[in-house]
Structures are given as C-alpha cells and as structure tokens.
Amino acid sequence: MATFYRYFGEPVKGATSNNWGDHINVIPTSEKYGIWDGVRYGDPPASIQGDWSAHPEFAFVEGATDLIPYLRQQRVGTQLMPEMWGNKPNDTPVVSVAANAFRFGYDSFNVPSPTAYYIDGRSTYYVPALLAPSGTQAFSFRLLTAGTDTSSPLTPTTGEVYSTQYGDFLPSDAKFYVVAVMYNNGRGRVYPRLYWVLNIPSANYFYARRMQNQPSCYYEEVEEGDEPDMPTVPDLPNVDIGAVGVRLFQAGSFNNFISAIWGTDITSAIYKLIGDQTPYECILGMNIFPYADIAKVRGGGWWTGGSSSTIYLGNYSTGVSAPTCNQFCSVDFGSVAIQRAFNDALDFAPYTVVEVYLPFIGRVRVPTDFVMGKSLGVVYHCDVLTGGVAAFITANDDVIQVEGGSCLIQVPMTAKTADGARQAISSAASAGVSFATAGGMASKISSATPETRIALGSSVGGGIVSGVQNIENALAAKDSYSTFGNLALANGFLGLVNPVVYVHRPVPTDNTADHTYRGYMGIAADARVNLGDLSGFTRVKAINLGIAGASSEDLAEIEALLKEGVIL
Amino acid sequence: MTITLGKTSAPPKQVSKTMTDTRTFTGAFREGDAPSDRDPVIVVNVPMTTALTYNYAEIFGAYYFIKDRKAVTQTSTEITFHKDVLNTFGAGIRTHTCIIDRQYSDNVGDYDIDDGAFVVKRSELEILPVNSSSHTVTFVLGTIGIS
Numbered sequence A: 001m002a003t004f005y006r007y008f009g010e011p012v013k014g015a016t017s018n019n020w021g022d023h024i025n026v027i028p029t030s031e032k033y034g035i036w037d038g039v040r041y042g043d044p045p046a047s048i049q050g051d052w053s054a055h056p057e058f059a060f061v062e063g064a065t066d067l068i069p070y071l072r073q074q075r076v077g078t079q080l081m082p083e084m085w086g087n088k089p090n091d092t093p094v095v096s097v098a099a100n101a102f103r104f105g106y107d108s109f110n111v112p113s114p115t116a117y118y119i120d121g122r123s124t125y126y127v128p129a130l131l132a133p134s135g136t137q138a139f140s141f142r143l144l145t146a147g148t149d150t151s152s153p154l155t156p157t158t159g160e161v162y163s164t165q166y167g168d169f170l171p172s173d174a175k176f177y178v179v180a181v182m183y184n185n186g187r188g189r190v191y192p193r194l195y196w197v198l199n200i201p202s203a204n205y206f207y208a209r210r211m212q213n214q215p216s217c218y219y220e221e222v223e224e225g226d227e228p229d230m231p232t233v234p235d236l237p238n239v240d241i242g243a244v245g246v247r248l249f250q251a252g253s254f255n256n257f258i259s260a261i262w263g264t265d266i267t268s269a270i271y272k273l274i275g276d277q278t279p280y281e282c283i284l285g286m287n288i289f290p291y292a293d294i295a296k297v298r299g300g301g302w303w304t305g306g307s308s309s310t311i312y313l314g315n316y317s318t319g320v321s322a323p324t325c326n327q328f329c330s331v332d333f334g335s336v337a338i339q340r341a342f343n344d345a346l347d348f349a350p351y352t353v354v355e356v357y358l359p360f361i362g363r364v365r366v367p368t369d370f371v372m373g374k375s376l377g378v379v380y381h382c383d384v385l386t387g388g389v390a391a392f393i394t395a396n397d398d399v400i401q402v403e404g405g406s407c408l409i410q411v412p413m414t415a416k417t418a419d420g421a422r423q424a425i426s427s428a429a430s431a432g433v434s435f436a437t438a439g440g441m442a443s444k445i446s447s448a449t450p451e452t453r454i455a456l457g458s459s460v461g462g463g464i465v466s467g468v469q470n471i472e473n474a475l476a477a478k479d480s481y482s483t484f485g486n487l488a489l490a491n492g493f494l495g496l497v498n499p500v501v502y503v504h505r506p507v508p509t510d511n512t513a514d515h516t517y518r519g520y521m522g523i524a525a526d527a528r529v530n531l532g533d534l535s536g537f538t539r540v541k542a543i544n545l546g547i548a549g550a551s552s553e554d555l556a557e558i559e560a561l562l563k564e565g566v567i568l
Numbered sequence B: 001m002t003i004t005l006g007k008t009s010a011p012p013k014q015v016s017k018t019m020t021d022t023r024t025f026t027g028a029f030r031e032g033d034a035p036s037d038r039d040p041v042i043v044v045n046v047p048m049t050t051a052l053t054y055n056y057a058e059i060f061g062a063y064y065f066i067k068d069r070k071a072v073t074q075t076s077t078e079i080t081f082h083k084d085v086l087n088t089f090g091a092g093i094r095t096h097t098c099i100i101d102r103q104y105s106d107n108v109g110d111y112d113i114d115d116g117a118f119v120v121k122r123s124e125l126e127i128l129p130v131n132s133s134s135h136t137v138t139f140v141l142g143t144i145g146i147s
Helices: A255-262 A266-274 A415-430 A438-447 A450-460 A464-480 A487-494 A510-514 A552-564 B090-094
Strands: A003-007 A101-110 A125-131 A139-146 A175-184 A193-200 A205-210 A219-223 A246-250 A283-289 A308-313 A316-323 A328-337 A353-358 A362-366 A375-383 A388-395 A398-406 A409-411 A500-508 A523-530 A537-543 B002-007 B020-029 B041-044 B056-059 B062-071 B077-083 B097-103 B120-129 B138-144
Touching: A246 A308, A308 B138, A353 A375, A353 A388, A362 A398, A500 A510, A537 A552, B002 B041, B056 B077
Parallel strands: A246 A316
Antiparallel strands: A003 A219, A101 A175, A125 A193, A139 A175, A193 A205, A246 B138, A283 A409, A283 B138, A308 A316, A328 A375, A353 A362, A353 A500, A375 A388, A388 A398, A500 B120, A523 B097, A537 B097, B002 B020, B002 B056, B020 B041, B041 B077, B056 B062, B062 B077
C-alpha cells in the first residue's frame, strides 16, 4: 500500500540541505563561501567580494544551517498569476489566493542604500528566492513582489513547479515586499524556504538571508485508501411540517392569543379547561429560541422575517397574526484559529488538550491532532419545534465531531401541561370542588394544610382527597417541565450562549521550549539517511555495519557507540 | 615501533578528532604481553612528565585514547591505550546508510515526533471565544391548525 502525504495548509518543516532541486546547482565545496551546514568556507575572493559592509542585513549567521550557499543562476519560466493581483503590499501583506492555494510566507526588506545596487561596477540586485528542493512534491509556488509603491499590486514573478525560483528584481524603491503562495496540486511533501538574495550575476554567487514570517510546515503520512473523506456540515433537512398542519410562529405579543384560548373571564376559563372547547390541545409548544439574529434556513436565507399569518388552533382562528418560521435552522457561530504554540510535538496530544464549550450541551473534548493548526468552527442545526440541536464541530470546515443537545427553553404552556391540569381539574370538579382560576387553584392548594384538605373533603364526600392530590401532582409536573428537557437547558440559557474553546497547553522547561537540547541529544527523527550527509549529534536506531579492516569487536563497539549517539 | 602522541579536545563521541601538538616517540610492548590492537600497553620512551601532557595517539595507522600512564624509568612510561574506533574508522562509518532516531539538524529531525524526551512542568489554559456576540432571543409558538 503506497504512502502519500496529506497536506495541512500550514507549510512544512524540513529541507534536504544539500540538494536544492533541479534549477539550482550547488557550487562545489572549493567554490563555496560563507557558512554551509555550520561550516564556514571563508570569504569570497577579493575579485568578487565587494563592499559587504554595506549589507549588514545579509551578514551570515554563525551556526545557521539553512542559509543558501552560493548558487548559480538558472532561469525558469515566467508565469503570471492574475488571481493574485489587486493585493496591495504592506508590512504584513495579505493576498487572496485560489481555492487550492496557501499563503506560505511573507516579508518586507529595507534596501540600505541606492548605491548598494552596484558593487565593483557590476550590476547587483535583490531577488526573493523560494527554494523548494528535492523531495518537494505535488506543489507549485508563486512569489509576489513589490516596492514601496503601495498603489500598485504585488507583481508575480517567475514560477516553476517543484523547484527553486527567483526573479530578477531591480528596485527603484527603498523597500521590497514579497508574498509566497503555494498551490496544492495533489499529494506530496513540501520543503520550501524563502530567502532574500543579493545577486551578483557576473560573479555567479548570491548572498542570502532567510526571510521572516514563514511558518514551519508539516505533513501527515496517510496510507492510501485510508485517506479520510471528511464530511462538511450537511444541509438542513428539507421537510415541510406544514403539510401535516404544524405551524411555527415567531415572537410578538401573544396577549390576544392567550385571551383567545383561555377566554377573558373565569367562567370561560373553566369551561375551556373541563369542557369541550380545548384549543390548547392544538398548542405544541411555546419555546424561547436564543439565536434569532444569526439563524439561517436551508439555502442560506435568514430564519427570521417570514410572512405573517393568522394563528389557527385546529380550525379555530385566534384572530392573532404572527410571522411564520421554519422548523429547522442553522446557527453558525464562526470559527477560531487553533494555533501551534511550540512547533513541536507539544502542540499535539497528549501534551495539548482541546475542549469546546458548547452552549446547552457542555464541554466536549475534541481530538487535538485533528484541530491543531486549523480553524475550529461550531455550527448548530436546530429544531425549533422540539429543541433538538446537532452541534457540528469543524476543523477547516470538515466536520470532525457531532454532539447532541437541546437549545430551547419551554415556556410552561404546552399540551402536556394543559392535559395534566385538565385531568386534575376534571377529577376535582367531579368531586364537587370549584375554584376560580387555575392560578387561584394553585394558590389555594399550596397554602392548604392536610387538615384543611380533609375539611374540604369532608364537606363534599370521601373522594375529595384523591382529587386534590391529583391537582397537586399536576402542578408538581408543571414545575418539572418548566424548561424543555431538563434544568440543565435553563442553565445553558442563563450561562454562556456562545461556544468557547479551551486549549490546555503544556508549560515546558526552558530547555524543551528553546530546543536547546538538540546540540546534546538531537531532535527526534525517524529517517533513513547516509551518515556522510549528516553533521552534529546523531543517534542510530538500526544499521548494518561492515568496515574493511575493522574487527568484530571494533564493529560491535562502533555500533554500540552509534546507538548511544555520536557527533558527526 | 613508532608512536605518535598528541592532544585532542574533541569529545570522545565525536567521530572526527583533530590531534594537535603531535610528537613521535619509540616504544615497545611489554615483555611477555600478548599485544592487543584494541587495548595495547606500550612502554614508550617518553618521560612521565611529558607523557602526562598527551591524551591521544596514533599507532599502527589507528587512533587511540590514552587510558593510563605508569612511569617505568626516568625516560620511559608504560601507557595503556584504547582504540578510538570512531576516528579510526570514521570514513567507513560515513559510507553507511542507516535509520536514525535522533539528529541535530532540524532538516532531518522532526520536532513533531514525540519520543518521550520533552519535559513539561504543568499546563496552562488558553481561552478562545468562538463568538463573542450577544444574540437576539425570540419566542416560537408551535401549533396544529389549518393554514
């Protein structure tokens, strides 16, 4: 089964330092100058040296291992990328890119002096260089450059797939800008690096300085066939409950509506409770929905703003009108970037833990490895009739987790409530007890002592106790569904109504945080390498050793030392 | 035999070592010894005081650490050596391809690999609101009725 690599959008770490791809020829050691892999090869010959004191910004960095050595120039093709245009440069350039593109890095650079363009009479100029050495696969790159004229767009320069690219750039401004963008053309590794290069073509060498603002990249190996086909947030259900007579109305004052169903006097209220006129049975619920401002319907329209319609209970017109609304809506809370803090394994599980607080649901833990370096979003799909909600947690718009809950607060005016009350009232009434209103009943019952109840009952017969008890039960039940589902929902409504991401990050020791350990014990690796290509601390995991002239004891000692770690 | 004594400040585990202040002396194995090329013991015609200034040697075309020194006469010292296999066979070692699990360069090593070497002290909490807006509440009435 072949292995390929799934790209995460954040660019990749790592480069094969001695192989710069097809379009750059590394000058032999005898012609190298400056520092390469930590080795200083000396200064350029005087004949091409020039006045480097005028270019402190290009001073070599002692100990740096990833500076470009001296490179021969080789032209690559020129391609313009019109979709990049229209973006004005600034200190932190932002470009709009195609769907399969990622902004890789950017930088700005102050040119020290116009006289620096010429050294020893040779034409000298600055170029941005994007190096994508051997091992980079399935990506192409573009560089956008511009001077200080911020009214002009960044200008795409040369481009080539899988290779180094650099464009001649003779500035007339005192400051350059560059933005690098890479396109994902498939699956592959990415090893790009951005540099500012002082180019002296007649001397065939460059001075280079690595650009700022190019985050480390990484990739994930995925076995072919196992590549997750991540779903996005689905469409809302396409169901019209109006077909079965269910109607949903939004907001407004329902005082007239209450009058319509309960009447305006005591007699009619009791009549509606115990008689045949029971319009409240047609009320499925009165709920509070907390996200009216950001709720949308299937297709993307706003959930609010439906056409006004008369409220019918069965075939009985209440004479009250209200805006209708859909049963299902989508609530997109937006997203937040989960950024890497350490650029090492500490950014992932088990060191870093990511939790999401979901309103009306609670805190849920999400897989750190799935969301790190991505944009974590939360979208609710709500059923405003039942209160059911599906909370979609997304990473770069891919759904990685779904949680269920309920996001409505039910106002105690439901069919169930009414049914319980009606049954209790009917029982009590059959025993000859009368009362003014349901509210008055509640008051009376709650203040009654057991003795009072018996006295009430004794006046009208033995059946009264059970009848009053039924009323109490009905009221107790009413309390229990004063919110929809359970009290936790009310807590959710009264608490945080927006999702919050909690990232538990480790606090490493200074040595771990600064990666200063690497000089003593190296960086963790799992690579097949030629030892001759390495320098610095190296610990071997497996080797088949054979050296002419070495005894078996010599070989055993060498292998033991390599597996303990040596300095190459 | 000829022994070249010298000094090195390279760590023992460094494959390539530079030997400085080299000086050549004569010497011989001790009588009755079975000479060893890995841990030879050689009486070198060098005063003890001079021998103490050296810590590295080249003998038989191989490199050796000086493990111990014992004065034999005023002008000779018995020196115990141990072969530095890394420096001696450094060229051969570098021709090998192998699997490595730690490396200095971040071009080869991968900080995202966790082999248990990271040291952390505790954790701290970062709170990231997904949305900080207040929202509009509305009532929803559900009914059954004719349209």
